[in-house]
Amino acid sequence: MLKELLLRSRSYRSFDQSFRIDRKTLLELIDHARLAPSSINLQMLKFRPVTDEGECAALLASTKWAGKIKDQTLPPKGHAPTAYIVICADTEVIASAASFQKDVGICAQTIMLAAAERNLGGCMIGSFSQDVLRRDLKLADRFVPMLVLALGKPDEVIELTDLPADGDTSYYRENGVHFVPKRALEDVVIE
Numbered sequence: 001m002l003k004e005l006l007l008r009s010r011s012y013r014s015f016d017q018s019f020r021i022d023r024k025t026l027l028e029l030i031d032h033a034r035l036a037p038s039s040i041n042l043q044m045l046k047f048r049p050v051t052d053e054g055e056c057a058a059l060l061a062s063t064k065w066a067g068k069i070k071d072q073t074l075p076p077k078g079h080a081p082t083a084y085i086v087i088c089a090d091t092e093v094i095a096s097a098a099s100f101q102k103d104v105g106i107c108a109q110t111i112m113l114a115a116a117e118r119n120l121g122g123c124m125i126g127s128f129s130q131d132v133l134r135r136d137l138k139l140a141d142r143f144v145p146m147l148v149l150a151l152g153k154p155d156e157v158i159e160l161t162d163l164p165a166d167g168d169t170s171y172y173r174e175n176g177v178h179f180v181p182k183r184a185l186e187d188v189v190i191e
C-alpha cells in the first residue's frame with residue numbers, strides 16, 4: 001500500500017554504516033525518477049550516484065543536517081549515509097534551472113519511495129553549497145546541484161505525532177526517538 005510506504009518513508013539521519021548501498025541499487029532508484037512526470041517533458045534533471053567512500057565523506061562534510069536539533073550532531077559519528085544521489089539540473093537542456101524546482105521535488109520523492117520499498121531510507125538535503133559540491137564531485141559546469149538525497153539503512157526510530165497546542169511544527173528528539181509533528185487532515189483542507 002502506498003500509504004504504508006509513505007508512513008515508512010521518513011527523513012532518516014542515522015544509518016547502519018556496515019550496510020553499503022551499491023551503485024546497481026542507486027541506478028534502480030534513478031530509473032524510477034526517469035519515469036516521473038516532467039515540465040514540458042524536457043527531462044532536464046540528471047542524477048549523480050555516489051557510493052565512493054571518499055565522495056560520501058565529502059558530501060557528509062558539506063551538507064547541513066537537522067538544523068532544529070541543537071544539542072546533537074547528526075548523523076551521529078559512525079552512523080553516516082553510505083550512498084547519495086545528487087539531483088542536478090542540466091543547463092544544456094535548459095538554462096533556467098531555478099524554474100524547474102517542482103521537477104526536483106517530484107523526482108526526489110519518487111526516489112525516496114523506491115528506497116523505502118527496498119527497506120532503505122534517507123534524507124533530502126537542501127542545505128549545501130552548490131560550488132563546493134560541484135568541486136567535490138568534479139561535476140561539469142553544465143550541471144547545477146539542486147538537491148542531495150542521502151541514503152542508507154536507517155537505524156533510528158522516527159514517530160509521527162500531532163502538532164502541540166501552540167502549533168509548533170519543529171521536529172525534536174526525546175529518549176532516542178525522533179518525533180515529527182504533522183498537521184491533521186482537517187487543518188490542511190481548505191473548505
Ligand SMILES: Cc1cc2nc3c(=O)[nH]c(=O)nc-3n(C[C@H](O)[C@H](O)[C@H](O)COP(=O)(O)O)c2cc1C
Pocket residue numbers: 009010011012064065066067123124125126127128158171180
Ligand atoms: C526540499 C527539502 C529539503 C530538505 N533539506 C534538509 C536539510 O538540508 N537538512 C536536513 O536535515 N533535512 C532536510 N529536509 C528534511 C526535512 O527536515 C523533513 O522532511 C521534515 O523534518 C519532516 O520529516 P519527515 O520527512 O520525516 O516527514 C529537507 C526536506 C525537503 C522536502
